[in-house]
Amino acid sequence: MRSVIIEALKGATGRDEIGLEFSQVEFHGDYSSNIALVLAKESGGNPKVLGEEIAEKLRKDKELSGHISKIEVAGPGFINFFLSEKALLAQLASIEKEKEAYGTSDRGKGKTVVIDYSSPNIAKRFGVGHIRSTIIGQVLYNLHKFLGYKVIGDNHLGDWGTQFGTLLYQIDFKGLDASKLTIDELEKLYVEFNSEAEKNERLWEMARAWFKKLEEKDPKAREIWKQIVNISMAEFSRIYETLGVKIDYIHGESFFADKMSAIIEEARMRQLSKKSEGAEIVEFKGLPPAMLVKSDGTTTYFTRDLATIKFRIAEWNPDLIIYEVGSDQTLHFRQLFETARLLGWAKGREFVHVAHGLIRFEHGKMSTRRGETIRLEEVLDDARARAKGIIDKSETGRGLLQKEKEKVAKAVGIGAVKYFDLKHHPTTDIIFDWEKIFVLQGNSAPYLQYTVARTNSVLAKAQTVNSKQLTVNNLNDEEKKILRSFSRFSEIIATAAKSYSPNLLANYLFDLAQKYNNFYNQHRIIGGENEAFKLRLTSAIGQVLKNGLTLLGIETPERM
Ligand code: ARG
Numbered sequence: 001m002r003s004v005i006i007e008a009l010k011g012a013t014g015r016d017e018i019g020l021e022f023s024q025v026e027f028h029g030d031y032s033s034n035i036a037l038v039l040a041k042e043s044g045g046n047p048k049v050l051g052e053e054i055a056e057k058l059r060k061d062k063e064l065s066g067h068i069s070k071i072e073v074a075g076p077g078f079i080n081f082f083l084s085e086k087a088l089l090a091q092l093a094s095i096e097k098e099k100e101a102y103g104t105s106d107r108g109k110g111k112t113v114v115i116d117y118s119s120p121n122i123a124k125r126f127g128v129g130h131i132r133s134t135i136i137g138q139v140l141y142n143l144h145k146f147l148g149y150k151v152i153g154d155n156h157l158g159d160w161g162t163q164f165g166t167l168l169y170q171i172d173f174k175g176l177d178a179s180k181l182t183i184d185e186l187e188k189l190y191v192e193f194n195s196e197a198e199k200n201e202r203l204w205e206m207a208r209a210w211f212k213k214l215e216e217k218d219p220k221a222r223e224i225w226k227q228i229v230n231i232s233m234a235e236f237s238r239i240y241e242t243l244g245v246k247i248d249y250i251h252g253e254s255f256f257a258d259k260m261s262a263i264i265e266e267a268r269m270r271q272l273s274k275k276s277e278g279a280e281i282v283e284f285k286g287l288p289p290a291m292l293v294k295s296d297g298t299t300t301y302f303t304r305d306l307a308t309i310k311f312r313i314a315e316w317n318p319d320l321i322i323y324e325v326g327s328d329q330t331l332h333f334r335q336l337f338e339t340a341r342l343l344g345w346a347k348g349r350e351f352v353h354v355a356h357g358l359i360r361f362e363h364g365k366m367s368t369r370r371g372e373t374i375r376l377e378e379v380l381d382d383a384r385a386r387a388k389g390i391i392d393k394s395e396t397g398r399g400l401l402q403k404e405k406e407k408v409a410k411a412v413g414i415g416a417v418k419y420f421d422l423k424h425h426p427t428t429d430i431i432f433d434w435e436k437i438f439v440l441q442g443n444s445a446p447y448l449q450y451t452v453a454r455t456n457s458v459l460a461k462a463q464t465v466n467s468k469q470l471t472v473n474n475l476n477d478e479e480k481k482i483l484r485s486f487s488r489f490s491e492i493i494a495t496a497a498k499s500y501s502p503n504l505l506a507n508y509l510f511d512l513a514q515k516y517n518n519f520y521n522q523h524r525i526i527g528g529e530n531e532a533f534k535l536r537l538t539s540a541i542g543q544v545l546k547n548g549l550t551l552l553g554i555e556t557p558e559r560m
Pocket residue numbers: 116119120121156157158305308323325
């Protein structure tokens with residue numbers, strides 16, 4: 001729809017840059033353009049008069065008149081477009097025809113995107129920051145796929161670095177059996193090491209020596225390290241399973257350990273590397289330097305990230321690489337992207353850091369700022385238990401079999417946690433508040449899931465939906481509002497992907513669900529006027545909400 005209007009505006013003004021926005025209030029129609037204001041500013045003319053001239057031309061546009069019922073000039077000179085009933089009803093027919101594919105497009109066709117997300121560190125608990133990265137990263141993945149991009153998810157597991165030297169040293173020194181350690185015990189070893197090392201500086205040397213051994217493929221070091229990887233991956237896989245997330249590839253930092261010298265060579269050849277106090281660094285204009293090689297000869301997170309880019313280019317030749325990583329790594333990514341550019345790797349390619357904010361827990365034991373004491377699995381279990389409580393209380397819920405109830409509780413509990421994250425813009429710091437996560441009459445996953453279940457139950461009661469019945473007379477306001485929202489769905493998806501903002505889709509879905517519930521409360525559907533049409537609308541609402549929630553990685557139980 002948007003493109004038809006834009007084409008018409010281009011024709012009427014002779015311009016190829018046209019601004020066209022969704023109207024904020026219904027009173028102003030569906031779309032609004034500021035082109036008359038822009039032109040008037042350039043020519044010194046009167047924007048209202050100019051707007052009228054353009055509108056007059058557009059009103060004669062045959063192509064446009066099939067979609068638009070009214071064109072108006074409002075305020076200082078905005079040109080407002082009102083979609084025709086015919087155009088609105090065409091959306092309904094598309095939903096019925098395209099079903100789960102409604103909203104897809106081919107705008108990403110021929111383009112490849114690599115998304116680096118989740119990327120937890122081994123020997124540590126899966127932190128709340130990583131859960132944000134996992135949830136948001138997966139949605140960015142889904143959105144791009146929906147838009148026709150070739151998408152590759154790559155989990156940059158933190159499994160290499162000097163810090164593992166401290167663990168290897170401790171495990172060897174204490175004679176521990178690494179295969180029997182838990183993640184909690186591994187974390188404790190870190191803490192212990194740090195406090196010991198405060199008293200005894202020499203321990204750092206030992207740790208560095210162990211990491212060096214690891215880099216030099218010493219069999220004992222490799223063996224212990226491998227066990228730590230396995231213990232960690234077992235926990236991470238459980239979490240991915242619970243979250244319903246599958247990441248295409250895992251290329252941990254260790255994967256790049258033997259690809260370091262090529263990178264260092266390339267940096268030297270391009271005269272980017274500089275010796276500094278025994279280490280090798282890359283300097284930038286306007287940014288602090290990054291470390292390529294440490295003075296003890298070991299490599300860094302930064303160097304491994306460079307090797308990762310080179311690998312991804314060779315493997316997939318992406319047009320875009322998205323890193324969904326906490327905002328505390330902003331400097332790292334600026335240095336990384338700048339280095340990639342200086343190395344000549346960025347031609348025709350884009351690098352983006354989608355930097356998420358912190359999650360804070362305000363209540364009780366969950367009061368740490370950075371989440372160190374939070375066990376993510378406990379939070380997820382808690383969410384499921386709360387969801388189960390809700391279902392136990394609902395009438396439909398009571399009618400479910402035990403097994404079905406568990407399934408619904410998982411969908412609702414996990415969905416609620418995911419949605420709470422996604423309804424905020426990624427960069428926002430969020431405060432974890434169970435009340436808000438589960439608010440049944442507000443902007444939450446349970447509310448949306450409940451609305452989908454409501455559409456199912458209406459349709460089940462009606463039994464047959466006759467989509468052949470096209471005659472509709474007197475659309476009421478609530479129906480019109482729903483149809484208007486439909487016409488925005490595919491654009492919202494495109495904008496959410498382009499601006500890395502899943503919150504746009506989340507909030508769109510909330511608005512749509514509210515529109516349906518308003519309609520439901522004000523009009524009789526079964527046995528009411530235009531029953532067949534109202535049922536079609538109900539079915540279409542269910543479909544669009546499901547499509548959107550699926551993109552957000554949220555399941556929609558049939559009944560709840
Ligand atoms: N493992 C890192 C951390 O937890 C995140 C890695 C992000 N991805 C990357 N390519 N650097 O801090």
